[in-house]
Amino acid sequence: MFKKLIKIVTVIALLLIVIIGCWAGYMKFEEIQRDRAQLTFLSDVEWEWYDKYKRIQFSQIPILQKTVLRKVNLHKQYAIYATKNPDYTLNARVVFAVKCKPNTSIVTSQTFRDGVPKELKCSSDGESLSYSVRWASKNTDIVWSDNLDGFEVYENFGNWDFSVLDQEITLLKAK
Missing domain, CATH: 1.20.5 (Single alpha-helices involved in coiled-coils or other helix-helix interfaces)
Structure with a gap:
């Protein structure tokens, strides 16, 4: 037993x-x-994890000759790309995975503070729409929230570590 x-x-x-x-x-x-x-996602370029916990990726983009950070939202089918300018200000671009008429622009009903309409641009292959912004301040504690007539983006850049981009800009200033 x-x-x-x-x-x-x-x-x-x-x-x-x-x-x-x-x-x-x-x-x-x-x-x-x-x-x-x-x-x-939406890329022919090889991406690596920069901060896997925060799901932030990085890649050296040969055409731009600089490092680009990005974060993908698979649920909402978009990717956010971030770069910095030589004056350390932040640029961001969102790319939505959606079919569209190649090389066209869509003027949305949304406008910037100065009244200029916000535009979505269709890629040359007609596989995505993109929208770019640039902030005038060096401060990166920014929450980006836009609704471009149904194409919504939300990202808290305060959670991103931009030190690799800042270091790259500083090193380019070597004489």
Whole structure:
């Protein structure tokens, strides 16, 4: 009777180990798939994690000859790209994964403070719409929130670490 109980307990323990192992393997697979989806979203460029916990990526963009940071929102199907100017002010661009008429602009009903309308621009391949902004201040504790006639973006740049961009600008000033 005791041997039978030990066999049952052993079988149950082995089954639990197999089930937990399968679950852990599946969760790791899901994490890898989610990471891959974010790192390749709307891009032919190779992206790497800059801050994986905050889901911020970076890449050296040869055309721009500078580092670009980005964050992907798979749920809302957009990516936010951030760069800094030589005066350390912040530029940002949001790219929405949506089909559109190539090389066209959409004037939205939203305007800047000076009354100039905000425009969405369609990519040359017709696979995405983008919108860019630039802030005049060097302060990066910015919350970017825009609703461009249904195309919404929200990002708190106060949570981003821009030190790599600042260092890059400083190093370019070497004489």
